[in-house]
Amino acid sequence: MKELLPLYLAPMAGVGDRAFRETCGEFGVDFFCTEMISAKAVLFGDKKTALLAETGKAERPIALQLFGSDPAAVAFAAEKMGKREICDGIDLNFGCPVPKIVGNGEGSALMKNPSLCYEIVRAAVQAASLPVSVKIRVGWDREHLNAAEVAMLCEKAGASRIAVHGRTRADFYRDGTLLPERIAEVKRAVGIPVIANGDVRDGESALRLLEQTGCDGLMIGRAAVGAPWIFSEIRAHLAGKPAPEIDRKEIIRHHLERAFSYKPLSAGREMLTHMAQYLKGFRGAASLRDRASHCERKEDYLALLELLP
Ligand SMILES: Cc1cc2nc3c(=O)[nH]c(=O)nc-3n(C[C@H](O)[C@H](O)[C@H](O)COP(=O)(O)O)c2cc1C
Structure with missing residues (x-):
């Protein structure tokens, strides 16, 4: 089992x-x-x-x-x-x-x-x-x-x-x-x-x-x-089954929403670590990471999400 x-x-x-x-x-x-x-x-x-x-x-x-x-x-x-x-x-x-x-x-x-x-x-x-x-x-x-x-x-x-x-x-x-x-x-x-x-x-x-x-x-x-x-x-x-389909952008968006709602003061800084890891899976990750390093507010992160393919 x-x-x-x-x-x-x-x-x-x-x-x-x-x-x-x-x-x-x-x-x-x-x-x-x-x-x-x-x-x-x-x-x-x-x-x-x-x-x-x-x-x-x-x-x-x-x-x-x-x-x-x-x-x-x-x-x-x-x-x-x-x-x-x-x-x-x-x-x-x-x-x-x-x-x-x-x-x-x-x-x-x-x-x-x-x-x-x-x-x-x-x-x-x-x-x-x-x-x-x-x-x-x-x-x-x-x-x-x-x-x-x-x-x-x-x-x-x-x-x-x-x-x-x-x-x-x-x-x-x-x-x-x-x-x-x-x-x-x-x-x-x-x-x-x-x-x-x-x-x-x-x-x-x-x-x-x-x-x-x-x-x-x-x-x-x-x-x-x-x-x-x-x-x-x-x-x-x-279970011997194929991996389920996922929508990475939506998952990141949910994570961002939660982070900024639970820790509005520190989420801007703390989400950098997560974002750097999330971006690894996307085309052009290096330049996206560079852009992510300038994100502070939730809006900055959401704008970055819009750039993802
Ligand atoms: C950034 C970071 C923080 C960690 N903090 C804790 C912690 O607070 N308590 C703990 O028992 N282990 C902590 N660990 C160890 C992890 O729980 C885990 O034992 C370790 O990362 C090995 O598992 P993994 O190969 O799946 O990452 C931490 C590991 C990392 C990378």
Whole structure:
């Protein structure tokens, strides 16, 4: 029953906001996740955090992702944010490779400290009234491939699900470094659902990762930026059907409308990243991208859309 496999939209800080998530949602995302949110920022009542935690009805079920290394702060944030009005579950980030995060002992730095992973998950599970899932990498580096050990501890602490990005922290996002066999190892080690993540770019790579890992679902991140319809393409491929027809201009227009409606102050800047990716699929992409770099208002973007073939 490959065609029923759940497809997850990966959390992506700075890209995966509500407008983007809802746009992907039109193409068959089964589970959403917010951008990562600092547990400490929740604890200190940071205002920007409230915006990151805004979720809509069209993106359910959604997990709210927290990062942090202090079990008490994570527990506080999990209790405060883990409410049905906001989300359907709390996800814990043990995979972020960014130096600023890792330098604080957070994100993928936690892969070096399995017992602390256990404490954090346990604290979150005890505090939240919703399920707690975890997202990990396969290890800190190739000498320390301990994803199965961390996953077993997370399960013991009460985690409901594990998503595994098949790279080590040391490998960051480098091409050719995905280790699907390590994701498969996690799948064999635990009884809770395991979601495979990394380098799914189309139907074929989705099927390959599924076969390599035997996982219970697939998580897609970067390939959805500029191509939110990838979810329907993958679904069709898994069902042995042709990819559905799409109207790219209309999809971009909807995304723009949502972005400017949810974040009128920052959408002008933030849509640049998405636009650069969307334009890749069009003839004359280089000059279109140049023009897009001057877009600020919604009207500028809509005028650019009119130029697309
Ligand atoms: C711009 C960007 C932001 C990301 N932000 C997060 C995040 O907030 N939380 C998280 O767990 N992973 C984050 N990731 C990692 C993705 O969720 C995913 O694990 C990774 O991109 C590999 O999947 P992919 O090959 O499908 O993109 C981010 C990745 C990118 C490229």
